[in-house]
Amino acid sequence: MIEREEIMEILDKYSINDVHVGVLGSHSALEICRGAKDEGFRTLVICQKGREKTYTKYYKSRERFGRGAGVVDEVILLDKFAHMLKPEVQEEIRSKNTLLVPHRSLCVYVGYKALEEDLAVPMLGNRFLLKVEERDVERNQYYLLEKAGIPHPKIFKDPSEIDRLVLVKAPEAARGFERAFFTAASRREYEEKSGEFFDKGLITEEGLRKAVIEEFVVGAPFNFNFFYSPLEGEIELLGVDMRRQTNLEGILRIPAPQQLEVLKHLEVRAIEAGHIACTARESLLERAFELAEMFVKVAAEEYPPGVIGPFALQSIVVPGPPHEDIVVYDVSVRVPGSPGTKFTPYSEYLWGSSMSVGRRLALEVREAIKQGRLGDLVT
Numbered sequence: 001m002i003e004r005e006e007i008m009e010i011l012d013k014y015s016i017n018d019v020h021v022g023v024l025g026s027h028s029a030l031e032i033c034r035g036a037k038d039e040g041f042r043t044l045v046i047c048q049k050g051r052e053k054t055y056t057k058y059y060k061s062r063e064r065f066g067r068g069a070g071v072v073d074e075v076i077l078l079d080k081f082a083h084m085l086k087p088e089v090q091e092e093i094r095s096k097n098t099l100l101v102p103h104r105s106l107c108v109y110v111g112y113k114a115l116e117e118d119l120a121v122p123m124l125g126n127r128f129l130l131k132v133e134e135r136d137v138e139r140n141q142y143y144l145l146e147k148a149g150i151p152h153p154k155i156f157k158d159p160s161e162i163d164r165l166v167l168v169k170a171p172e173a174a175r176g177f178e179r180a181f182f183t184a185a186s187r188r189e190y191e192e193k194s195g196e197f198f199d200k201g202l203i204t205e206e207g208l209r210k211a212v213i214e215e216f217v218v219g220a221p222f223n224f225n226f227f228y229s230p231l232e233g234e235i236e237l238l239g240v241d242m243r244r245q246t247n248l249e250g251i252l253r254i255p256a257p258q259q260l261e262v263l264k265h266l267e268v269r270a271i272e273a274g275h276i277a278c279t280a281r282e283s284l285l286e287r288a289f290e291l292a293e294m295f296v297k298v299a300a301e302e303y304p305p306g307v308i309g310p311f312a313l314q315s316i317v318v319p320g321p322p323h324e325d326i327v328v329y330d331v332s333v334r335v336p337g338s339p340g341t342k343f344t345p346y347s348e349y350l351w352g353s354s355m356s357v358g359r360r361l362a363l364e365v366r367e368a369i370k371q372g373r374l375g376d377l378v379t
Helices: 004-013 029-038 053-058 081-085 087-095 104-110 112-117 141-148 187-199 205-209 248-252 256-262 282-302 339-343 346-351 357-371
Strands: 020-024 042-048 074-078 098-100 166-171 179-184 212-215 220-229 234-247 270-277 309-318 325-332
Touching (some): 020 104, 029 042, 029 357, 074 087, 081 087, 141 282, 141 325, 166 205, 220 282, 220 357, 234 339, 248 256, 270 339, 282 309, 339 357
Parallel strands (some): 042 074
Antiparallel strands (some): 166 212, 220 234, 220 309, 309 325
16 A cells, blocks of 8 residues: 555655656546646656557647647656556656646556555545445445435346336446446346347456446436645536447437337447536536535545545436436546536636636646645645
């Protein structure tokens, strides 16, 4: 286990005037780098061979065009992302006074255990909270939502309990970090559809054992992207978005009769391909903030120091009576992969101009350095 004392010792040796904001070259690295550059920090991207051109060529810093052109200042190129755990690579990262920003790809390619036990690099955020996004963790997001009293879909522990329409989420056979989905309204339908997924090689028996059987909630999807500032003790809404998923997106664009014909020949896939910035009715905002406050409180109790920086409540707005409410079906406890959230008005209401997640995080770092409280942002 990486102890706080070890990270603080590393941080004490850093040259605060030459801090680099570092990130794995995937997911939301460009947004993080743009925000860091806008606040005057240099950026470091850790890339995997074969996936590096976005960072080494297309968005590399271009000083000849001015200080703000491009976003990637330095790159460490590795054969595999997981090789960042090698002692010599970690030393190179630390030698650049790097504060590492976690995102989903870091969790997937390096792994929660390694992040908690082996990666001795100061991380902007709570490295011990990241694993709650996984369904097979004991004190996971469902546990936190339940303890906080946040509305969430009913979870069924066994197919025999199914008494309504449910959504079954199982790890894909090919890519365990993506999920295969199917619906069922009874145990018999669950067994029939899971059998079809087995036959087509979409899931494995182990994957099905790890699957979550979740009440199917019908409503309008909204991802509320928040930021918790340990320096101010306050929560901000940076933006709202919704997902674009393939091949679900294409199927939904087909008229209903043709959809039924198409579904005879292919399976619905809900792999995240992008996001759409959107807005929520203003009367929903107070409830969204209330739920965010409840989550931050319970996360601090269960995984101290709790939430640091960005997090998202992925939600469904459902009809009343007596009025609409927000049901949270998923939680992200790191940078969300939706850079378009800055194009919603919520950060502008607070800051006077649009604030991306990357820049808000960099602004927090800048203020922490000014106050001598950088240790409050890292684990």
